[in-house]
Structure formats: C-alpha cells, structure tokens
Amino acid sequence: MSEFNLLDEGWISVVTDYKGTTKLVGMKEFFRDAHNYKAFAGDTKTQDFAVMRFLLAVLHTVFSRYDANGNPYEMLELNKRMQQVEEVYEEDESDYKDDLMKTWKDLWNCGKFPEIVDVYLEAWRDRFYLFDDKYPFYQVTKDFFNDCELYSNKGAAKDAGSISFKTINRKISETGDNTAIFSMVGGNDSELKDKLDNNQLTRWLINYMAYSATPDKTKIKRYLDINDIEKYDGHKGWQNSIGAIHYKTDSLFMTFLLNLILVHPDDKFIGKVQTPAWELTPEENIRFYLDNNSINNLARLYTDYSRAVYISNERNQFGRFFNIAQLPILDKKNNLLECMTIWEKTKKKDDNEEKWYPMENNPYESLWRNFGIIYLNNTVESKDFRSPYIIDWFRKISKEISDERYIKLSSVGINSATASNLMKNDIDDEIYVNLEISYDLAKNGWLRRINNLVEDTKKFLNEEYMKYTTDVVALDTGLLRSNATKNQKKLIDAKINSLIGEVYFKIDKPFKDWLSSIDYKEDKEKKLYECKKMIVKIIKDESKRVALAHGDRAFVGIKFKLNNDVLYNNIAISFNKLALKLTNYEKGDL
Structure with missing residues (x-):
C-alpha cells in the first residue's frame, strides 16, 4: 500500500x-x-x-x-x-x-x-x-532484515537494531530510559514524545541519514547472495x-x-x-x-x-x-x-x-x-x-x-x-x-588585509590574553600550572579556556557587524583601524571585568616559587602587562 x-x-x-x-x-x-x-x-x-x-x-x-x-x-x-x-x-x-x-x-x-x-x-x-511495499522512501522493504545475517559487538544478532522516534527527533534526543529534562516536548508520556506526523517523520528521516551517530552496533554479515562480508566500521552520517x-x-x-x-x-x-x-x-x-x-x-x-x-x-x-x-x-x-x-x-x-x-x-x-x-x-x-x-x-x-x-x-x-x-x-x-570584497584577491586587497587582522587578533588572544587568564586562574586557585598535578591542570585549563572563550564571544557579533559594513571603496587603513580600536576596547573591558570579579584576594596577590626563586604577582600587575601588549597590538607591533 x-x-x-x-x-x-x-x-x-x-x-x-x-x-x-x-x-x-x-x-x-x-x-x-x-x-x-x-x-x-x-x-x-x-x-x-x-x-x-x-x-x-x-x-x-x-x-x-x-x-x-x-x-x-x-x-x-x-x-x-x-x-x-x-x-x-x-x-x-x-x-x-x-x-x-x-x-x-x-x-x-x-x-x-x-x-x-x-x-x-x-x-x-x-x-x-x-x-x-516496493520502494519506501529512503528505506529498505519490510522483509529486508529477513534476507540478512546480522551481527553486533556481542556476536550474532537475531533481530535488527532499533532507534526510537524520540531519539531521531533532535528536539527531544532521548535514548532508552534516559529522560531529556529540557526537551522541547514536555511530559513523560512516551506516546506524546514518539508522535511524529508524516511531514515531521520525513524531515527527521532525511536528517537521520545525514547526521546519524554510531551508538547502535548492528551490522550486516550476509545479504542475499553477498556472503561473508568483512567486518567494517559503521557509517555515521556523512x-x-x-x-x-x-x-x-x-x-x-x-x-x-x-x-x-x-x-x-x-x-x-x-x-x-x-x-x-x-x-x-x-x-x-x-x-x-x-x-x-x-x-x-x-x-x-x-x-x-x-x-x-x-x-x-x-x-x-x-x-x-x-x-x-x-x-x-x-x-x-x-x-x-x-x-x-x-x-x-x-x-x-x-x-x-x-x-x-x-x-x-x-x-x-x-x-x-x-x-x-x-x-x-x-x-x-x-x-x-x-x-x-x-x-x-x-x-x-x-x-x-x-x-x-x-x-x-x-x-x-x-x-x-x-x-x-x-x-x-x-x-x-x-x-x-x-x-x-569576497573576490578581491589582490596582494594588498581586502581579503588579505582582513585575514591579517583576524590572525593578529587570534595571535594576541591565544598568547597574550592567555598569559593574563593564566595569571587570573593562578591568583584564584593559588596554583601555578607548572606545579599542578594532572587533574589540577585539567581544571586550570578548563578555566583558562572558558575565559578566552568569553572574550571571543564578546568580539564575535561586533566583528561580524563590522565585516558586513565594509564598502569596497572605503579607505582600508581607516576601516581596519576602526576594527582594531573596537577589539581593543572589548578586550580591555573584559579583562577589567575579570579582574574585578576576583575581588580583594586577586589584588593582594600571591607569592610563589619558580625555579627556586620567590616571585610575587597580583591582578594589577597582570592587567598592566596586558594593557601594554594591547597598545602594541593596536599599533600592529606584536
């Protein structure tokens, strides 16, 4: 039918x-x-x-x-x-x-x-x-799995694998007995969560073929006259x-x-x-x-x-x-x-x-x-x-x-x-x-100049701002990364990456707005400097926010040993170092 x-x-x-x-x-x-x-x-x-x-x-x-x-x-x-x-x-x-x-x-x-x-x-x-019955869209026929010999990581499999509607529906993404607390479909009623109209089912079927994951393990060993198929890696959607x-x-x-x-x-x-x-x-x-x-x-x-x-x-x-x-x-x-x-x-x-x-x-x-x-x-x-x-x-x-x-x-x-x-x-x-601008490939054209700005910004954040955030985390935890245990390093790195990610996030929209505002005939130097000033302000404001968020302890500072030397640092020292580097970044001297 x-x-x-x-x-x-x-x-x-x-x-x-x-x-x-x-x-x-x-x-x-x-x-x-x-x-x-x-x-x-x-x-x-x-x-x-x-x-x-x-x-x-x-x-x-x-x-x-x-x-x-x-x-x-x-x-x-x-x-x-x-x-x-x-x-x-x-x-x-x-x-x-x-x-x-x-x-x-x-x-x-x-x-x-x-x-x-x-x-x-x-x-x-x-x-x-x-x-x-003959050509179901994006599917095999009903009797397909009867014509197969199947296996999984546990050995021979009698039945095909399965995936629930509430799993392929990415607005829910529930697997097995696990309940998605913040899914876009409320309630615990499985009948409600697995209800997909045919229009939804069609879209999610196409999406599943494209983005399927690989937790299911059932594979094909034989199909009709194709015998002894070698073991293979499962296909996650392309x-x-x-x-x-x-x-x-x-x-x-x-x-x-x-x-x-x-x-x-x-x-x-x-x-x-x-x-x-x-x-x-x-x-x-x-x-x-x-x-x-x-x-x-x-x-x-x-x-x-x-x-x-x-x-x-x-x-x-x-x-x-x-x-x-x-x-x-x-x-x-x-x-x-x-x-x-x-x-x-x-x-x-x-x-x-x-x-x-x-x-x-x-x-x-x-x-x-x-x-x-x-x-x-x-x-x-x-x-x-x-x-x-x-x-x-x-x-x-x-x-x-x-x-x-x-x-x-x-x-x-x-x-x-x-x-x-x-x-x-x-x-x-x-x-x-x-x-x-998108096809201005001249040696001193827009694309190269914008890319230089992007790379300079990434270099500054991934080097100089990382040093600053490393200091912030050290002041916050009382630990130097070089002296930390393996587990402590994971915690320190997570905090550093979070702080760097936050400043990237704050640059994201203003930079994209600036990028979309460029007129091909504009003065390149003036327009690029306008962007640099904007980025400097964002970094400076964010670094101030981070400093103030860590309170008196960060300003009092800590003493620490490094290579048998006793050193001292606080948030003001680290901030001033960053401010100097920001000045160099703005001038293009990294």
Missing part, C-alpha cells in the same frame, strides 16, 4: 514572507514557487541543511541531463525514464562543461525553476512514497563528518542556485552519471554500500545512506522506532567530491602519509576565525589547507550576481559529545562579506 507521496504532500517547511509566516509544501510546489520563499523553517538548522542537500540532488540530477529549456544535452544518451545511460566521453567534456555553465546562467536569469523539474519528478513518482559551509540569501531560489555546483571544480568528477538514491531500488542501494560504496557524483553524496532503515509500525517499551543496521563507512580521506567543507591535511594513526580530510566544526570557534583558510588558500602557499570548492564556485559565478544581493556564508553542523558521536548541540554561524 502506497501512502504519503513527497511530491504532493506538504512536508518541506518554508518561510513565505518577511513576517515569518511558514507553510508546508510538497516537492512539486517547492520547485515551482521556490523564488517566492525566503528560507527553510524546519525543526533545526541541521535538518534544514539536510533537506536542502536532498533537494539539491534533484537539481543536480535534472540539470546534469537537461538544459534550462528542458532540452537534453547533445552529447548524452537518455533512456525513457530520463536517466543518463553512460558517462560523458572525454572528448565531449569541454563542450559539456560549457553547456552546464550556460544552463546555470540561464536558470539564474530566468529567476525560477523550469517545468523540466516537475516532469522529472513525475517520471519518478513511485519512488517518493514514504510508505510503500554530514556528521564534515564542517559544512554554504551560501544563503533571502530567496530560496537564489540560495539553491548559489549552492548548485553544476560544473565541479575537480575535472575527474565532470560527466559522471548522477545517481540519487531514489533512482536505485532498495536492494540496489544496499548492494552499492556492501559491494563498493565509492561515490563519484554529488546527487549520490547528497542522498547518502548511513543506515538500512525501515519505519516499523510496531511499538516497543520506548515507543515507535526504526529498524536499522549500520552500513559501511564512507572513506573521508581524499574524498574531494564534497564541495561544502574546509579541507585539512592530516595524518591518521593507521596511515603513513598525510591525506586530505574534511574539517569538522569546532563549536567554540566562530566562522570568521577561519577567514583565511576559507577565502585565501588558493592564493597562498599552504600545504595544510585547501580552499573550499564552494568558494571557488562562487567566484566563478560572481560576475553573474548583482552586488546588491544579500548573501551570507553559513556554517552548520553538530557537536558530538562522546566517542559514539551522540549529538550534544547544533552549530550554526554566519558571516556576510560584500560581494566585491
């Missing part, structure tokens, strides 16, 4: 006006009217991002095969179901790239998505039922593995176009057949992960499965649940298909050489603190970082975009609390940089 088709039923939550009015729409209505919507309005920012990537997979699939007028590209052979039959021949790649670029420009100039998207979705209508960045505007159509990288910056991915999950049967999807799981196209990456999932109609002691089994992990090293992340070169324990890995979001670092590795890696000698492809793509299309458009660079992700990657909190941050 087929039920709840995503093409027609409302499940995508969107903002329709500047008053914040929201609406649930199906996929066909979404692509028809995306130019009238302002933003997503799902349950969390990470969920919105997962849904956006899923919908981007539709666009990558359609416009890798058809132009903005709905005509197939000449070099492609398509079947009756609008699928690309084989990869683009090498001799046709240059023409294909030109055609893709023209399609992107035509879409931008049109201002809305053409009818070919609707035609494609209708051709695949049978793959978008949330509940279906978006759980990356520090994601993307562009946002006040129009969902434009947001999608800015993130629709039709011409991949890495030529080895040009002309590959886009294979979103819905174009494969449930069996073909599972075989893909068990046989190979090497992904070479964005539509597949954006619809990546981290689990074999089936939405059960039953209830256990914790309420409604998914039946699940972990699929093999995607290889993160050198997986440069991903465009929406920052890459760093790292050597892992099991590797003899450095390889590229996506940087995961640091919950305590604002996006502006990575300004240089986001915007400048292609212009400086850097062996440790590379420019995110989405930044390269933005520069490629920037000449087509009005500089009046309100465009933000946004980072989104989760912070994991344990080795099992259980979610601790969402990460969501944005910066706005004037369009002209």
Whole structure:
C-alpha cells in the first residue's frame, strides 16, 4: 500500500514572507514557487541543511541531463525514464562543461525553476512514497532484515537494531530510559514524545541519514547472495563528518542556485552519471554500500545512506522506532567530491602519509576565525589547507550576481559529545562579506588585509590574553600550572579556556557587524583601524571585568616559587602587562 507521496504532500517547511509566516509544501510546489520563499523553517538548522542537500540532488540530477529549456544535452544518451545511460566521453567534456555553465546562467536569469523539474519528478513518482511495499522512501522493504545475517559487538544478532522516534527527533534526543529534562516536548508520556506526523517523520528521516551517530552496533554479515562480508566500521552520517559551509540569501531560489555546483571544480568528477538514491531500488542501494560504496557524483553524496532503515509500525517499551543496521563507512580521506567543507591535511594513526580530510566544526570557534583558510588558500602557499570548492564556485559565478544581493556564508553542523558521536548541540554561524570584497584577491586587497587582522587578533588572544587568564586562574586557585598535578591542570585549563572563550564571544557579533559594513571603496587603513580600536576596547573591558570579579584576594596577590626563586604577582600587575601588549597590538607591533 502506497501512502504519503513527497511530491504532493506538504512536508518541506518554508518561510513565505518577511513576517515569518511558514507553510508546508510538497516537492512539486517547492520547485515551482521556490523564488517566492525566503528560507527553510524546519525543526533545526541541521535538518534544514539536510533537506536542502536532498533537494539539491534533484537539481543536480535534472540539470546534469537537461538544459534550462528542458532540452537534453547533445552529447548524452537518455533512456525513457530520463536517466543518463553512460558517462560523458572525454572528448565531449569541454563542450559539456560549457553547456552546464550556460544552463546555470540561464536558470539564474530566468529567476525560477523550469517545468523540466516537475516532469522529472513525475517520471519518478513511485519512488517518493514514504510508505510503500516496493520502494519506501529512503528505506529498505519490510522483509529486508529477513534476507540478512546480522551481527553486533556481542556476536550474532537475531533481530535488527532499533532507534526510537524520540531519539531521531533532535528536539527531544532521548535514548532508552534516559529522560531529556529540557526537551522541547514536555511530559513523560512516551506516546506524546514518539508522535511524529508524516511531514515531521520525513524531515527527521532525511536528517537521520545525514547526521546519524554510531551508538547502535548492528551490522550486516550476509545479504542475499553477498556472503561473508568483512567486518567494517559503521557509517555515521556523512554530514556528521564534515564542517559544512554554504551560501544563503533571502530567496530560496537564489540560495539553491548559489549552492548548485553544476560544473565541479575537480575535472575527474565532470560527466559522471548522477545517481540519487531514489533512482536505485532498495536492494540496489544496499548492494552499492556492501559491494563498493565509492561515490563519484554529488546527487549520490547528497542522498547518502548511513543506515538500512525501515519505519516499523510496531511499538516497543520506548515507543515507535526504526529498524536499522549500520552500513559501511564512507572513506573521508581524499574524498574531494564534497564541495561544502574546509579541507585539512592530516595524518591518521593507521596511515603513513598525510591525506586530505574534511574539517569538522569546532563549536567554540566562530566562522570568521577561519577567514583565511576559507577565502585565501588558493592564493597562498599552504600545504595544510585547501580552499573550499564552494568558494571557488562562487567566484566563478560572481560576475553573474548583482552586488546588491544579500548573501551570507553559513556554517552548520553538530557537536558530538562522546566517542559514539551522540549529538550534544547544533552549530550554526554566519558571516556576510560584500560581494566585491569576497573576490578581491589582490596582494594588498581586502581579503588579505582582513585575514591579517583576524590572525593578529587570534595571535594576541591565544598568547597574550592567555598569559593574563593564566595569571587570573593562578591568583584564584593559588596554583601555578607548572606545579599542578594532572587533574589540577585539567581544571586550570578548563578555566583558562572558558575565559578566552568569553572574550571571543564578546568580539564575535561586533566583528561580524563590522565585516558586513565594509564598502569596497572605503579607505582600508581607516576601516581596519576602526576594527582594531573596537577589539581593543572589548578586550580591555573584559579583562577589567575579570579582574574585578576576583575581588580583594586577586589584588593582594600571591607569592610563589619558580625555579627556586620567590616571585610575587597580583591582578594589577597582570592587567598592566596586558594593557601594554594591547597598545602594541593596536599599533600592529606584536
């Protein structure tokens, strides 16, 4: 029995006006009217991002095969179901790239998505039922687990693993008997907490595939004719593995176009057949992960499965649940298909050489603190970082975009609390940089000058302000870090990091406001000095607040031994040292 088709039923939550009015729409209505919507309005920012990537997979699939007028590209052979039959021949790649670029420009100039998207979705209508006997959306069929031999870390497993609705619902995130005290759903009634309407269930299913953690241990040993599958590391959702960045505007159509990288910056991915999950049967999807799981196209990456999932109609002691089994992990090293992340070169324990890995979001670092590795890696000698492809793509299309458009660079992700990657909190941050400034790569241009300011500020806080906070903690505890025990050092470091984090937090919004206020034609020296003065005042005010918060004891000071010498320090001495260093920072003499 087929039920709840995503093409027609409302499940995508969107903002329709500047008053914040929201609406649930199906996929066909979404692509028809995306130019009238302002933003997503799902349950969390990470969920919105997962849904956006899923919908981007539709666009990558359609416009890798058809132009903005709905005509197939000449070099492609398509079947009756609008699928690309084989990869683009090498001799046709240059023409294909030109055609893709023209399609992107035509879409931008049109201002809305053409009818070919609707035609494609209708051709695949049978793959978008949330509940279906043959092709349940993002799931395996009901009898799938009967065709498997399963195991866990305890040995052979008779039944599939399970995850409760109240666990995948990140507004609750309860596991087992543990109760989330401050969840957004009140009461202890499990029936209330596991109640998800089909529209919510669809969004959380997509989010779960993207951000699943790894506390569940059930894996597949055999599936049909695939026997003796080697033990593998479980797959946490791919978006759980990356520090994601993307562009946002006040129009969902434009947001999608800015993130629709039709011409991949890495030529080895040009002309590959886009294979979103819905174009494969449930069996073909599972075989893909068990046989190979090497992904070479964005539509597949954006619809990546981290689990074999089936939405059960039953209830256990914790309420409604998914039946699940972990699929093999995607290889993160050198997986440069991903465009929406920052890459760093790292050597892992099991590797003899450095390889590229996506940087995961640091919950305590604002996006502006990575300004240089986001915007400048292609212009400086850097062996440790590379420019995110989405930044390269933005520069490629920037000449087509009005500089009046309100465009933000946004980072989104989760912070994991344990080795099992259980979610601790969402990460969501944005910066706005004037369009002209964002591609000013001149040696003495805005990007380099802003980056120098950012790096000088980080250097000052991580060195000079750290010395000050170290003194503050020593005065507060009566302990020098050099003389402390291992456990005492952990406590001292936690206090120091908290004080440094607080001043970063207080700089965050004023700095981002200053960044968004820059006019390309302004005097650079004057504008940069304005920012430095602002940062100096913030640091000075915060350091005064910290000093006064520690009362008389900090001003009386302490005597301590260091290398057999008896020394004296108090908060006034430490503050004056910091004030002198602040003067040097303001002058640019660090």
